[in-house]
Amino acid sequence: MEYTIGEVSAKFHLPISTLRYYDKQGLLLTLKRDRSGVRRFSEETIEALRLIECLKKSGMQIKDIKEFMLWCQEGNKTISKRKQMFFRQRSHIQNEILELQKALQLIQYKCWYYEEAEKDGNEKRVKNMTLYEMPDDIKKIYQSSH
Amino acid sequence: MEYTIGEVSAKFHLPISTLRYYDKQGLLLTLKRDRSGVRRFSEETIEALRLIECLKKSGMQIKDIKEFMLWCQEGNKTISKRKQMFFRQRSHIQNEILELQKALQLIQYKCWYYEEAEKDGNEKRVKNMTLYEMPDDIKKIYQSSH
DNA sequence: TATTGACCTAAAGTTAGGTTCATGCACTAT
DNA sequence: ATAGTGCATGAACCTAACTTTAGGTCAATA
Numbered sequence: 515m516e517y518t519i520g521e522v523s524a525k526f527h528l529p530i531s532t533l534r535y536y537d538k539q540g541l542l543l544t545l546k547r548d549r550s551g552v553r554r555f556s557e558e559t560i561e562a563l564r565l566i567e568c569l570k571k572s573g574m575q576i577k578d579i580k581e582f583m584l585w586c587q588e589g590n591k592t593i594s595k596r597k598q599m600f601f602r603q604r605s606h607i608q609n610e611i612l613e614l615q616k617a618l619q620l621i622q623y624k625c626w627y628y629e630e631a632e633k634d635g636n637e638k639r640v641k642n643m644t645l646y647e648m649p650d651d652i653k654k655i656y657q658s659s660h
Numbered sequence: 661m662e663y664t665i666g667e668v669s670a671k672f673h674l675p676i677s678t679l680r681y682y683d684k685q686g687l688l689l690t691l692k693r694d695r696s697g698v699r700r701f702s703e704e705t706i707e708a709l710r711l712i713e714c715l716k717k718s719g720m721q722i723k724d725i726k727e728f729m730l731w732c733q734e735g736n737k738t739i740s741k742r743k744q745m746f747f748r749q750r751s752h753i754q755n756e757i758l759e760l761q762k763a764l765q766l767i768q769y770k771c772w773y774y775e776e777a778e779k780d781g782n783e784k785r786v787k788n789m790t791l792y793e794m795p796d797d798i799k800k801i802y803q804s805s806h
Numbered sequence: 807t808a809t810t811g812a813c814c815t816a817a818a819g820t821t822a823g824g825t826t827c828a829t830g831c832a833c834t835a836t
Numbered sequence: 837a838t839a840g841t842g843c844a845t846g847a848a849c850c851t852a853a854c855t856t857t858a859g860g861t862c863a864a865t866a
Contacts, residue, residue, distance in 0.1 A: 550861075628746055
């Protein structure tokens with residue numbers, strides 16, 4: 515099964531311009547063209563695209579994804595590099611999730627806080643509380659100092 | 661307790677230039693200066709900064725954080741807006757976490773895959789598997805089509 | 807045959823979120 | 837007094853990741 519750029523754009527909810535941009539940046543090394551230069555996306559290229567989406571989500575930059583795609587072409591001698599890359603990326607994403615969960619706690623507190631405030635029609639702020647008030651246990655979790 | 665910009669920079673691991681940038685963008689509405697124009701960060705402003713960090717992490721843009729900071733100044737009449745904002749941001753961050761967990765599954769599979777490949781010294785790719793091979797159950801989880 | 811729609815390109819433009827630069831002021835230590 | 841340190845400013849610069857623009861090809865349809 516092969517797809518045109520328009521079909522892939524619809525399938526992945528990615529603008530056509532983005533797909534062309536990825537191609538130009540060297541992310542789609544397996545992408546073929548027909549005799550008149552029109553891009554034909556194979557299963558393999560679709561698969562690559564899925565992986566690209568995942569790596570982007572995990573915070574990887576285009577230039578590093580490109581490097582990985584080159585390694586894939588180079589065969590067995592780059593296996594260890596590729597492994598290391600995925601291990602790094604795993605740590606990275608796991609840490610991201612933890613950070614988001616910390617942020618979520620503060621946001622959840624604020625959701626509760628404003629729900630109360632809305633019920634009461636005002637923020638009855640406790641003495642010594644600041645305008646951007648948050649309780650100490652949340653402050654502790656969400657520390658930017660060290 | 662009050663802090664200079666340098667102290668806050670150290671405390672939050674943020675460059676001084678970034679703090680000045682936030683101030684310029686109108687994120688630090690409670691920030692005061694001394695007679696010679698030097699910024700003095702109060703507890704309240706530090707608190708604001710913690711909240712800013714959290715909102716940034718949750719994917720909010722500077723201009724929207726600015727809007728929120730203005731609402732905080734405006735008092736009770738903006739409570740409902742602020743509540744809605746945090747509810748939106750909560751959904752957003754919860755969804756982000758889910759997406760990251762999906763990406764993590766693929767990355768974890770790849771970690772396993774390359775660990776095997778490294779042991780064997782090569783990728784013994786299954787028939788009909790592509791260069792960017794991933795098993796169907798992972799593909800299913802990590803769908804970009806709908 | 808003419809038009810339409812989907813594709814192509816290179817190059818310029820855009821946006822967010824900073825960072826760097828050149829210059830100057832105020833305080834402290836030598 | 838002078839040198840150093842930390843602060844201030846506006847303006848220019850930077851980077852990543854796209855997006856837009858202007859112009860062109862090509863195959864199928866009215």
